[in-house]
Amino acid sequence: MHAETGAGGAGPSDGEIVRAVLAGDRERYAVLVERYRDRYARYAARMLGSTDAAEDAVQDAFVRAYDQLAQCQDPNKFVGWFFLILRNRCFAEQRKGRSHVSLDAAGAVPTGERSDVATETAERRRALQRALMGLTGEQREVFVLKHVEGLSYMEIAERLNTSVASLKMRMHRAYDKLREQLREHA
Amino acid sequence: MTTHDFHPQVKQLLDGELTLTDLPPELRAEGEEALRLLAAVDREPVSLPAVTWRVMAALERKRQRRWTRAAWLLAPALAAAAALVVLLGRPSRPTASAPTGMVTVRFVLVAPGAHQVCVAGTFNRWDPAATPLVRSGSGDLWVATLSLPPGQHQYAFVVDGARWVPDPTAPAIDDGFGRRNSVLTL
Amino acid sequence: MRCLGGLLLGLAALATTLDAQQTIAERLSGRVSPEIAGLVQDLGGAALQRGLPADPLIQKAIEGNAKGVPEERIAAALRVVVTQLDTTAAALRNAGFENPLDTVEITAGAFAITAGLHGRDITALARTGRPTPDVIVGLRVAGTLAALGVPPAETVTLVSQTLRAGASPGDLLALPGRVQSEVARGATPAQAAAGLARAAAAQARHGPPPDHGHPSHPPAPPHP
Numbered sequence: 272m273h274a275e276t277g278a279g280g281a282g283p284s285d286g287e288i289v290r291a292v293l294a295g296d297r298e299r300y301a302v303l304v305e306r307y308r309d310r311y312a313r314y315a316a317r318m319l320g321s322t323d324a325a326e327d328a329v330q331d332a333f334v335r336a337y338d339q340l341a342q343c344q345d346p347n348k349f350v351g352w353f354f355l356i357l358r359n360r361c362f363a364e365q366r367k368g369r370s371h372v373s374l375d376a377a378g379a380v381p382t383g384e385r386s387d388v389a390t391e392t393a394e395r396r397r398a399l400q401r402a403l404m405g406l407t408g409e410q411r412e413v414f415v416l417k418h419v420e421g422l423s424y425m426e427i428a429e430r431l432n433t434s435v436a437s438l439k440m441r442m443h444r445a446y447d448k449l450r451e452q453l454r455e456h457a
Numbered sequence: 458m459t460t461h462d463f464h465p466q467v468k469q470l471l472d473g474e475l476t477l478t479d480l481p482p483e484l485r486a487e488g489e490e491a492l493r494l495l496a497a498v499d500r501e502p503v504s505l506p507a508v509t510w511r512v513m514a515a516l517e518r519k520r521q522r523r524w525t526r527a528a529w530l531l532a533p534a535l536a537a538a539a540a541l542v543v544l545l546g547r548p549s550r551p552t553a554s555a556p557t558g559m560v561t562v563r564f565v566l567v568a569p570g571a572h573q574v575c576v577a578g579t580f581n582r583w584d585p586a587a588t589p590l591v592r593s594g595s596g597d598l599w600v601a602t603l604s605l606p607p608g609q610h611q612y613a614f615v616v617d618g619a620r621w622v623p624d625p626t627a628p629a630i631d632d633g634f635g636r637r638n639s640v641l642t643l
Numbered sequence: 644m645r646c647l648g649g650l651l652l653g654l655a656a657l658a659t660t661l662d663a664q665q666t667i668a669e670r671l672s673g674r675v676s677p678e679i680a681g682l683v684q685d686l687g688g689a690a691l692q693r694g695l696p697a698d699p700l701i702q703k704a705i706e707g708n709a710k711g712v713p714e715e716r717i718a719a720a721l722r723v724v725v726t727q728l729d730t731t732a733a734a735l736r737n738a739g740f741e742n743p744l745d746t747v748e749i750t751a752g753a754f755a756i757t758a759g760l761h762g763r764d765i766t767a768l769a770r771t772g773r774p775t776p777d778v779i780v781g782l783r784v785a786g787t788l789a790a791l792g793v794p795p796a797e798t799v800t801l802v803s804q805t806l807r808a809g810a811s812p813g814d815l816l817a818l819p820g821r822v823q824s825e826v827a828r829g830a831t832p833a834q835a836a837a838g839l840a841r842a843a844a845a846q847a848r849h850g851p852p853p854d855h856g857h858p859s860h861p862p863a864p865p866h867p
Contacts, residue, residue: 297516298622304509312503322794323831326505333512334519395497418498424472443468449494451461506759507792507832579702582674583709609754609783611706621710628790628819630758633703633720634712640758642787642816 289346332357402452410445578612611638696746727753734762738769755786792832804843
């Protein structure tokens with residue numbers, strides 16, 4: 272979630288790929304998809320509550336980004352621009368009321384390795400994810416970016432073009448609401 | 458402030474600005490409750506391997522809708538295959554030929570502007586020139602019919618002797634070199 | 644005498660390995676650089692001694708050369724292949740299979756791992772108690788489903804249910820196409836596989852068709 276300009280390793284930069292795609296080499300877009308599909312998969316999964324919904328959202332965001340690629344003003348910052356498209360897609364999905372309560376956390380415990388501890392961990396994860404789905408999209412987003420993706424308030428503020436103070440306010444409301452929901456369902 | 462609200466200092470703890478030992482003794486229990494909440498955050502990575510081909514197939518479907526439909530008139534099987542990808546390779550539904558146990562497979566590629574197309578894979582020792590497709594129909598269509606033994610085969614198309622193109626509508630796996638191989642299971 | 648017998652067996656094994664390495668060298672001759680050929684001989688020879696197939700290594704080396712991949716990347720890919728073969732062999736042993744393992748089965752399992760399955764998934768599929776040829780097809784189909792984006796859990800459930808239902812190889816081989824059809828109608832790969840697994844489970848409850856033989860492998864040990 273940190274790099275803005277490229278893969279950070281070998282290979283062409285995001286800017287080079289975007290320019291090649293715009294010049295007609297459409298297949299090169301697959302390189303960008305490969306590069307960023309998993310980086311944002313977790314954000315989408317936690318925002319929408321399920322991996323299946325995240326897959327649809329990430330796919331749709333990449334298709335939309337392709338359609339609007341000429342509007343990406345700084346090709347070297349493709350990833351930040353793409354993130355905003357995915358974010359809009361996640362919020363639109365939520366407005367449609369199609370968010371899902373995740374069962375993924377239980378499934379993440381490998382078959383054959385279930386134990387009381389693992390089951391309890393999975394149950395706590397599921398309860399928190401359920402509570403997260405009870406927050407507003409904005410509250411859930413700041414929680415996910417900070418506590419799932421590990422971004423600082425400053426980094427989130429830059430990404431979302433807002434102030435640290437307003438993010439903190441959102442987050443602190445989220446904490447209270449999560450506590451309330453977890454107690455109610457305890 | 459309701460009974461569910463965390464104390465402001467506990468919120469600072471959740472934000473990572475304080476530690477549990479910084480809290481006054483009367484807030485420790487609340488602090489521990491808050492940390493249990495954070496401990497339930499699911500940070501497991503999420504991987505969406507299918508997104509790449511789904512995106513590229515979706516883009517091609519959109520592009521094909523804008524295309525002339527002439528290619529669709531050539532043959533239903535080819536048309537169905539032609540609907541999906543930029544450079545599209547699609548083995549036709551295999552038909553078993555009883556005497557030898559071999560399976561007849563037709564590879565079809567739509568490759569606008571290509572001068573030469575071959576298929577290379579585990580069945581011909583990845584020779585990029587051994588198995589050429591022949592131009593058919595409108596000139597963008599390339600076809601080859603092979604008899605392959607039952608089993609698992611990996612392949613890719615080689616366009617103009619240099620460009621390795623997987624079949625985006627077929628299952629594909631990482632080739633270990635940063636590209637994708639298409640998979641044919643007979 | 645026992646020592647002499649052991650020595651002779653050892654020499655015979657060494658001769659077999661040297662013979663196999665010679666074969667590897669011949670298959671790679673003119674197709675890869677001498678450095679990669681030497682590495683494949685080393686890795687392949689060691690693999691053969693562990694009862695693993697060398698063919699996937701030969702194929703990967705030739706593929707890398709044909710694609711113009713730099714040598715160090717080919718070398719890295721070869722080591723990954725060895726790991727996948729070892730993982731598969733361990734998974735099959737965990738399922739109760741004993742040496743010598745079927746090299747075609749190992750190759751099929753290694754492919755499934757390349758496609759995204761784990762060792763425990765290979766174990767689960769091998770524990771279905773079906774004959775080896777059916778398990779091989781099952782592993783290939785499982786890898787193909789994973790390559791289509793079906794998550795490992797749904798892949799294992801679908802293929803296991805289908806195997807247990809006594810499906811023919813043709814039925815197994817049809818699964819990826821059926822998943823693709825469902826996906827084309829708007830289902831996710833996971834949803835498509837789950838739906839097909841439910842159908843296979845229903846069939847399994849009515850028992851396998853009468854024309855299927857008994858498993859050639861011993862019954863699976865109980866799940867840990």
